[in-house]
Amino acid sequence: MGRKPCCPKEGLNRGAWTAMEDDILVSYIEKHGEGKWGSLPKRAGLKRCGKSCRLRWLNYLRPGIKRGNISDDEEELIIRLHRLLGNRWSLIAGRLPGRTDNEIKNYWNTTLCKKMRGEVSCRSREHQASASPKRRPFLEPIGTTSDAAPEATARRQSPEPEASPVRTKALxxxxxxxxxxxxxxxxxxxxxxxxxxxxxxxxxxxxxxxxxxxxxxxxxxxxxxxxxxxxxxxxxxxxxxxxxxxxxxxxxxxxxxxxxxxxxxxxxxxxxxxxxxxxxxxxxxxxx
DNA sequence: AATGTGCACAACCGCAATTTG
DNA sequence: GCAAATTGCGGTTGTGCACAT
Structure with a gap:
């Protein structure tokens, strides 16, 4: 029962990527192009899950990635887009050349979230409600509530009326x-x-x-x-x-x-x- | 100097959508 | 039309670093 894992966990490296793994991945993609992530690790000789390879490439190794030093303009754009789109990080990232959804998501959760809440740390807030002193719950995206089950928070379909980013699928x-x-x-x-x-x-x-x-x-x-x-x-x-x-x-x-x-x-x-x-x-x- | 705490960010996980056979 | 495989996305967690005590 249950969901089939995307790849077998045994024998795979996990955690931070080494420089050698990066080199292997980059040179493989430069040679063969992106795609076929499922079989890429085997063909490239990497002991990594295909999803992990894809993530590493898209968020870190891909050419043209800008890292750190998010400018004021970018920050403002992130805020405005988030107001309009909610936690649609990939869409937001698409408007910021060289930025990845993961980076913007992290930036929002660590930096902008505080600003938007008047310098009250998201994590501090979460700590008040969480038994764990270290791990914060997640920020409440606009249009979501924090009291729902985690699985219910994902892909929420009925945002709050106020400034609610709308989400469904269609054209x-x-x-x-x-x-x-x-x-x-x-x-x-x-x-x-x-x-x-x-x-x-x-x-x-x-x-x-x-x-x-x-x-x-x-x-x-x-x-x-x-x-x-x-x-x-x-x-x-x-x-x-x-x-x-x-x-x-x-x-x-x-x-x-x-x-x-x-x-x-x-x-x-x-x-x-x-x-x-x-x-x-x-x-x-x-x-x- | 040792320890605790908070922060930042890379990476992982699970689900849904899309593509392929 | 259907099932399996693949891809993409957003939420969550793990970990290392910096700073405070």
């Missing part, structure tokens, strides 16, 4: 959005001036294909371009039927959609997220 949508920063905030984007509209690509739905120019913009973004390049599932955002076709065309039904962050937040948060947002007035939402 896939790749959308580029310029981040329109309030005055005084960092993170300028090359598209913000005169290009304050949404570029949308959708697959799986009737959608206007990206123009060549738009595709070119996607392909040649500089490394430090921190503009939002949303790549999310429409239904995951609790997408709203009145908007579907309009988003594909890059405009709201009334032609007002600006692609600005406020509009994006209104879109993401939906009813109750920003009741005062003009785009939400008289809008009838349908969840699917």
């Amino acid at each position: 896939r949508c790749t959308t580029r959005l310029p981040v329109v920063q309030p005055a005084g905030h960092g993170c300028p984007t090359k598209t913000e001036a005169g290009d304050d509209h949404i570029h949308a690509e959708q697959t799986g739905v009737k959608a206007a294909p990206a123009t060549e120019v738009q595709q070119e913009q996607r392909d040649y973004l500089p490394e430090d371009d921190l503009s939002l390049d949303l790549d999310f599932d429409m239904g995951e955002l609790g997408f709203l039927s009145p908007w579907r076709g309009a988003i594909a065309d890059g405009v709201a039904p009334d032609g007002q959609f600006g692609g600005g962050e406020a509009d994006l937040e209104a879109l993401l948060l939906g009813p109750g997220g920003d009741d005062d947002h003009p785009l939400l007035e008289d809008m009838e939402f349908a969840w699917f």
Whole structure:
């Protein structure tokens, strides 16, 4: 009974990777490319689980990984994206070139969590509720509660109404959005001036294909371009039927959609997220 | 100097989604 | 259409380091 382990545990190395293991993995991937993680350890001669190899490569060895020194701009973007997306670390990481979901998750849990809670340590808070003096429970992501069973906290489907990041699965949508920063905030984007509209690509739905120019913009973004390049599932955002076709065309039904962050937040948060947002007035939402 | 405590981060685990045969 | 395999993700844990006592 029970779940089959992804790989046999016996005879496998665990814990920290050695430099030699790293070398083996890197040289193997450089030679044969990524993928086939299940059989990679055997073919490469590593005594590691395939998942472990994949994780090591993606989070540490992959070229272009930035480590440490998260800039103010990046930090701000993480905070804003987390507000919008919740603990969708891979999505957030996708907007931060060179950063991994694991790093952002760790950074959030250790550093930003404190800031967001007014310098009260997440772990201290957890300690109050935990029998273990050392191990903290986890931070409560926006839209989750801490009193539920652990298995229930994973992939929670009904977030709290307040600032709830929406999650489900449905249509896939790749959308580029310029981040329109309030005055005084960092993170300028090359598209913000005169290009304050949404570029949308959708697959799986009737959608206007990206123009060549738009595709070119996607392909040649500089490394430090921190503009939002949303790549999310429409239904995951609790997408709203009145908007579907309009988003594909890059405009709201009334032609007002600006692609600005406020509009994006209104879109993401939906009813109750920003009741005062003009785009939400008289809008009838349908969840699917 | 020894010990305790908190923090940061790498790594692991289990589940769900996706792909493949 | 189905089952198995693979991949991806988010939550959780283990461990080493820094600092305080």
